[in-house]
Amino acid sequence: MILPRTRFPAGIAIALVLLLVLVAWSFTVGRFAVATGDVIRVLWASLFGEESGLARNVDAIVLQVRAPRVAAALCVGAALAAAGAAYQNLFRNPLVSPDILGVSAGCALGAGLAVLASLPIEAIQAFAFVGGLIAVGLVVAIGTWIGGRDPILTLVLTGVVVGSLFGAGIALVKYVADPYNQLPAITFWLLGSFTGALPRDLPATLLPIALSVAALWLLRWRIDVLALSEDEAVSLGIDAKRLRIAIIVAATLSTASAVSLAGTIGWIGLLVPHAARMLTGAAFARLLPLSIVLGAGFMLAVDTACRTMFATEIPPGVVTAFVGTPVFIVLLAVAFRRSQ
């Protein structure tokens, strides 16, 4: 099942083409019926700064609703999958997800506090982002301070502890929130959704994600060496501690921006890198791009289903879990039976 290295360029090209088809399809479906030709006209006109000549709400649907939503889903999926892939290699554990160091819990607490203070949406997103960074910063600081022979284990344990502390903080915020207004807002935020994704949200999300993915790409060979064993990395002249911090910073930046835009969406960061590894092996130079493409595609497919099936939205986190669980079980069965 694993793609030979020489076939990888062809494989990733096919995946990219499929992703493009998915993007095109996602643009043409929605609750508000817009003919495919009209979608193309609107996009064409906006590319060249012309007037599409169509009704205002058609323009708005394509450019202000669908385009940012498609872009947001692609970015979030890519960011979570990239962070998951990096963490799974860093922690040498295929069952690690991007929120292992408490980033989601930190984001959720930040967002909850902002809702409690009745702040506007931009502030809620900013609070979420900063909350995620604070949580991971705490984990790294405490983990470094504790030290120990196995720094990876120390980090993971500290992540669990700090994550549950922030979880208790979220519970407290929900408890003191006004049950008629703030509590539903917090609950909806925690469930996650792309429904409010607007063009103005994209730069603040895209930039950190692009930066962290670029950083991970530049570190791809070193990540492979680090995944072998720390001693080997040191003997090759790699500063394991610094590299670890760099990976954590990159993965945290991308996850925090994803979560602050779309809320906590599980499974992508765990499932997608795992599936990608089965397809192409653990070499990070191939695992990262394939994870990104698969993650973006999976997230977009899920969100397109979420916004088209009913008049009301379905939380994407629920769909990823419903789809992700059986897929994950099948993948596990395939992998384990093959290895026997």
Place this chain on the structure above:
Amino acid sequence: MKSVRFVAVLLAVLALASPALAAREFTDDAGRKVTLPDRIERVYAAGPPASVLVLALAPDKLIGWTRHFRDDESQWVPKKYAELPELGRLTGRGSTANVEVVLKEKPDVIVDVGSTRETYASLADRVQSQTGIPYVLLDGHLETTPAQLEKLASVLGVPERGKELSAYASRIMGELRDGIAAIPMDKRPTIYYARGPQGLQTGLGGSINVEAIELLGAKNVAGGERGGLTNVGLEQVVLWDPEVIVTNDPNFYRDVWKLPVWNSVSAVRSKRVYLSPHLPFGWFDFPPGANRLIGLIWLSDILYPGTFHHDLKREVARFYKLFYQQEPTAAQVDSLLAEPGVSPR
């Protein structure tokens, strides 16, 4: 329903007629038979809707609030009531009250107004058997507000006050109903209730959050499905294309004029987006109590301009005096109605 009310009134009359009667039995809206002491002087309201009703009917019997009044809220009720202690809420939706603290205040009765479903009835039974304090559970739907007022008044032993407020509530709702009945269906606007900081949460048909819309005969665009609160997509709102939008979130009200996509919605283009006032209690949605009565008057003018000719300032002053025990100053009323989005443009 009628018979329950009849029995309640009868019991109240009996209780008044024979002060020798040491205890009386009251059947609440969950069908629970509760034995009440003859005289009730101290009332613990288990949730905000119940607090609002007790404040209106017998404020001196109220022993505390479910949460402290904030500074901007406390100027709307007499100081001695605003300063009552915070005791927490005891409803099913996340209780914050400590039963020992409630007991320490020695209430004669616990009152809750809201859902009378099995969950809440069993919660009432449990608290009652745990504390030994009678627990009365009343139905909290907007349309039963007059009945709530009368029933609770009979529980509290203030039937005259109950009749006065109930008559006021019935008159308001009756006048609105009559006026709206004359409006043909195609003249009734479609309305979208925007909740949350992005205005993308709304109440489905039959949800307690949109009762005012349904009572006023307008068409809730999300009313096709039945349920509670839900998330909706922007695209769906554009598709619904509501003629009126009501929100309770000032942040969303500020944003809605700036975001290009909302600009393609009829309500935004025709500047029919409104922000419901929230002092000291919300006018439209929360808490889901009698506080929504003044919101009905406000919303009826928004939905059907030129139909009712309400003098909103006078109605506000009157409602606040009746229900919150303090007539607001002209400056206060002006400040309430001058908040952007409250008054029609």
